[in-house]
Amino acid sequence: MPDDLAAPERAPSFPAPGGQLPQHWSKCFGCGDDQPAGMTMTFVAGEGLDVTGRLEVAKKYQGGPGVIHGGILTTAFDEAQGMACMSLGTAVVTGHLEVDFARPIPLGSVLEIHARIDGTVRRKVYTSAEARIVSGPTADPDAVVATSRALFLTVGAEHFEKVKNFVDGTPSSPFETSSV
Numbered sequence: 001m002p003d004d005l006a007a008p009e010r011a012p013s014f015p016a017p018g019g020q021l022p023q024h025w026s027k028c029f030g031c032g033d034d035q036p037a038g039m040t041m042t043f044v045a046g047e048g049l050d051v052t053g054r055l056e057v058a059k060k061y062q063g064g065p066g067v068i069h070g071g072i073l074t075t076a077f078d079e080a081q082g083m084a085c086m087s088l089g090t091a092v093v094t095g096h097l098e099v100d101f102a103r104p105i106p107l108g109s110v111l112e113i114h115a116r117i118d119g120t121v122r123r124k125v126y127t128s129a130e131a132r133i134v135s136g137p138t139a140d141p142d143a144v145v146a147t148s149r150a151l152f153l154t155v156g157a158e159h160f161e162k163v164k165n166f167v168d169g170t171p172s173s174p175f176e177t178s179s180v
């Protein structure tokens with residue numbers, strides 16, 4: 001983590017604490033409701049530059065016998081930290097992401113992921129997150145079962161312009177969202 005981290009302002013467009021966040025893109029594998037294979041994660045805003053996300057660990061997310069696939073958990077962390085960046089009011093993409101897997105997460109669990117912005121340096125947004133099992137076979141809301149850190153980069157609309165012809169569907173804008 002750099003020494004010269006700045007503390008950004010919370011964007012006025014970010015929902016009030018406890019409010020549900022809109023999907024950032026309806027076809028997103030992490031949160032979109034127009035993505036049949038997706039994880040349909042949902043998020044509420046925290047008090048600051050933070051969010052809490054929810055993931056139901058379905059049977060299709062199995063990696064090892066009876067437990068979540070590490071790549072699915074990594075995706076959930078990516079989504080959660082990206083959604084925390086919504087508090088900046090500008091688009092971001094993931095540049096780097098790392099995960100520590102501390103405990104097995106059984107199928108049938110409901111995970112809560114709390115993610116936040118730790119600070120920014122120019123276009124770089126440093127984030128962190130932790131996951132807890134809040135419902136299911138081994139639920140313990142006090143136990144952290146996995147943690148993650150990531151670096152996001154703020155980007156302009158031109159970033160998505162380059163790939164818009166590959167979109168499955170016809171968005172009216174790169175940031176089109178579904179209503180909550």
Ligand SMILES: CCCCCCCCCCCCCCCC(=O)SCCNC(=O)CCNC(=O)[C@H](O)C(C)(C)COP(=O)(O)OP(=O)(O)OC[C@H]1O[C@@H](n2cnc3c(N)ncnc32)[C@H](O)[C@@H]1OP(=O)(O)O
Nearest residue numbers: 024078079082083086089090091092093094095096122153
């Ligand atoms: C208006 C409201 C809108 C709301 C809307 C919100 C949407 C918000 C929700 C999103 C939620 C989505 C959650 C899923 C998010 C994905 O899954 S995004 C998909 C996966 N990621 C990608 O596809 C990104 C692919 N990579 C790239 O396009 C480019 O490498 C990047 C990341 C844009 C960076 O390229 P660049 O812009 O040319 O940046 P560059 O000038 O090279 O570097 C800038 C700085 O970053 C550093 N840097 C760049 N990459 C790295 C790296 N990997 N490691 C360390 N440092 C790095 C550089 O060293 C440099 O540092 P400084 O010199 O400033 O100290």
